[in-house]
Amino acid sequence: MQIRVAARLLQIQRALVRHGLDDFIRATHLYRPFRFLFYLSPWTWFQRSAGETRGERLRLALEELGPIFIKFGQALSTRRDMIPVDIADELAKLQDRVPPFGGGIAVATIEAAFGARLGDIFAAFDVTPLAAASIAQVHAATLNTGEDVVVKVLRPGMHDVIDLDLTVLETLAGLADQYWREARRLRPIEIVQEYRKTILDELDLMREAANAAQLKRNFAGSSLLYVPAVYWDYCRVNVMVMERIHGIIISHMDELRARGANFAKLAENGVEIFFTQVFRHNFFHADMHPGNIFVQVEDPANPRYAAVDFGIVGTLQPRDQHYLAGNFMAFFERDYGRVAALHVESGWVPAGTRVDELESAVRTVCEPIFNKPLKEISFAQVLLRLFEVARRFDMTIQPQLILLQKTLVNVEGLGRELYPELDIFKTAQPILRSWMRERMSPRTILRRMRTQLPDAIEALKQVPQVLQIAIREAAEGRLTIQVKDRGNHKLREDMRRANIRRDSVIVAGVLWLSGLICLALFPRYQWFGWVQMLASIALVIRYRYVRSPLE
Ligand SMILES: Nc1ncnc2c1ncn2[C@@H]1O[C@H](COP(=O)(O)OP(=O)(O)O)[C@@H](O)[C@H]1O
Ligand SMILES: [Mg+2]
Numbered sequence: 001m002q003i004r005v006a007a008r009l010l011q012i013q014r015a016l017v018r019h020g021l022d023d024f025i026r027a028t029h030l031y032r033p034f035r036f037l038f039y040l041s042p043w044t045w046f047q048r049s050a051g052e053t054r055g056e057r058l059r060l061a062l063e064e065l066g067p068i069f070i071k072f073g074q075a076l077s078t079r080r081d082m083i084p085v086d087i088a089d090e091l092a093k094l095q096d097r098v099p100p101f102g103g104g105i106a107v108a109t110i111e112a113a114f115g116a117r118l119g120d121i122f123a124a125f126d127v128t129p130l131a132a133a134s135i136a137q138v139h140a141a142t143l144n145t146g147e148d149v150v151v152k153v154l155r156p157g158m159h160d161v162i163d164l165d166l167t168v169l170e171t172l173a174g175l176a177d178q179y180w181r182e183a184r185r186l187r188p189i190e191i192v193q194e195y196r197k198t199i200l201d202e203l204d205l206m207r208e209a210a211n212a213a214q215l216k217r218n219f220a221g222s223s224l225l226y227v228p229a230v231y232w233d234y235c236r237v238n239v240m241v242m243e244r245i246h247g248i249i250i251s252h253m254d255e256l257r258a259r260g261a262n263f264a265k266l267a268e269n270g271v272e273i274f275f276t277q278v279f280r281h282n283f284f285h286a287d288m289h290p291g292n293i294f295v296q297v298e299d300p301a302n303p304r305y306a307a308v309d310f311g312i313v314g315t316l317q318p319r320d321q322h323y324l325a326g327n328f329m330a331f332f333e334r335d336y337g338r339v340a341a342l343h344v345e346s347g348w349v350p351a352g353t354r355v356d357e358l359e360s361a362v363r364t365v366c367e368p369i370f371n372k373p374l375k376e377i378s379f380a381q382v383l384l385r386l387f388e389v390a391r392r393f394d395m396t397i398q399p400q401l402i403l404l405q406k407t408l409v410n411v412e413g414l415g416r417e418l419y420p421e422l423d424i425f426k427t428a429q430p431i432l433r434s435w436m437r438e439r440m441s442p443r444t445i446l447r448r449m450r451t452q453l454p455d456a457i458e459a460l461k462q463v464p465q466v467l468q469i470a471i472r473e474a475a476e477g478r479l480t481i482q483v484k485d486r487g488n489h490k491l492r493e494d495m496r497r498a499n500i501r502r503d504s505v506i507v508a509g510v511l512w513l514s515g516l517i518c519l520a521l522f523p524r525y526q527w528f529g530w531v532q533m534l535a536s537i538a539l540v541i542r543y544r545y546v547r548s549p550l551e
Pocket of ligand 1: 132134150228292
């Protein structure tokens with residue numbers, strides 16, 4: 001496994017060098033100790049990229065390296081305010097213009113998936129793909145019943161590439177966890193684990209089709225968002241057939257402008273769709289880059305969004321949803337004390353945090369941006385200040401919220417491009433308030449109670465029996481209570497490491513002594529004495545200065 005990881009790291013390095021990105025990398029602080037690797041690599045000396053500009057070279061390298069890198073490029077491309085525009089323009093091509101695989105492969109994949117000839121499945125099929133992105137490409141087709149559809153076909157070999165890259169990420173996360181002080185707070189291992197789930201789910205197009213169907217149901221009859229219909233009979237794990245969306249890709253803003261689309265309305269609707277998905281439906285599209293968003297402008301004054309690509313969707317646990325809504329509301333009302341208190345209550349900051357100090361820090365971040373349109377807020381600066389506060393108050397990453405945070409960053413970037421005058425506060429507050437009111441309305445509470453009542457009665461019925469068992473076990477001295485918490489686990493881990501360290505010091509001491517004895521008393525076995533002494537030194541170095549992955 002480690003050999004595969006090393007080979008992949010070399011391959012990554014080769015791609016970076018080939019596309020002339022080594023200068024970027026070599027200049028970064030993290031990579032400096034490994035600079036010599038670049039000079040040793042033969043490919044540094046002759047191979048060169050086909051790309052002309054730096055953006056082009058970066059895009060080509062990411063394309064060559066596969067889906068995880070392409071996704072990274074897509075995410076970067078949504079933040080034109082944070083990276084140079086020439087690079088952002090190039091990376092935007094990764095959203096829907098990645099080089100496709102051959103039409104012949106697509107046809108073979110479809111025929112194998114259905115066990116039928118293409119001509120028997122579709123009345124017409126365009127072998128030239130409409131678009132291609134990180135994990136799939138789509139072809140236009142017509143069903144035998146006459147519907148205009150697109151066929152999404154998974155790129156071949158995705159599982160293996162992604163699996164290997166996840167292993168590489170896991171290895172790097174493991175190293176970071178060992179050697180990086182901030183890892184305790186930023187939890188790289190958990191982040192990669194969370195990412196693994198998300199990206200592997202994306203490779204199952206049946207799952208994607210189900211997500212699409214759910215989202216369509218959630219927005220049935222809505223004038224805000226259109227979701228294509230799924231043709232279930234034509235869906236397999238690696239092939240998905242859905243209604244074809246006709247519209248303008250949202251990044252084609254000139255075209256939208258020429259059609260007279262109302263940009264203010266579009267931006268406001270975007271905010272409403274986001275909050276509706278997160279709070280009302282608790283089911284949100286979490287791959288919100290422009291390549292996946294179309295705009296339909298039949299009525300330019302009321303343009304409508306249409307979304308595609310439902311591979312990544314997010315949901316929140318009720319608890320997180322509750323705290324998140326509370327935080328947003330408190331923030332919109334400038335109630336920073338409440339923001340701080342909620343952070344403590346939810347466990348997002350350590351229990352002993354001083355609420356008044358956190359309140360003052362939150363105020364310092366939020367007050368300068370309050371009620372300002374997007375164009376007057378520097379997102380990068382806000383982010384930096386937030387990171388600072390997080391570090392100061394020892395906030396740990398919440399892996400279950402990362403998908404939402406990523407979506408928020410994408411949506412904000414999009415809103416900023418679309419309509420820089422957008423006032424998020426004014427737009428979002430009423431939406432959230434109406435949701436909160438609805439949640440607290442007697443009707444909703446009654447409905448919730450009605451659905452929970454059978455479970456509650458069932459649980460109540462079991463109380464006497466459980467009590468009886470507990471009393472019997474207590475009387476017999478067999479009652480055990482399991483306490484699980486991270487703090488405890490960490491303590492155990494620390495103790496285990498301390499034990500390993502203590503044991504290795506003892507072993508090293510014994511080896512040293514026996515080596516000495518060998519040298520002094522058995523001249524014929526001097527070499528053995530030296531081996532033992534060297535081994536003892538190696539042991540001390542290993543456990544004194546290096547925290548090994550085995551610990
Ligand atoms: N239903 C559709 N109608 C029209 N175009 C579509 C449809 N679904 C996808 N596309 C186009 O195909 C591109 C790639 O499909 P997508 O589902 O986003 O693949 P990936 O999962 O690889 O990102 C999209 O960016 C979009 O331009
Ligand atoms: Mg996509």
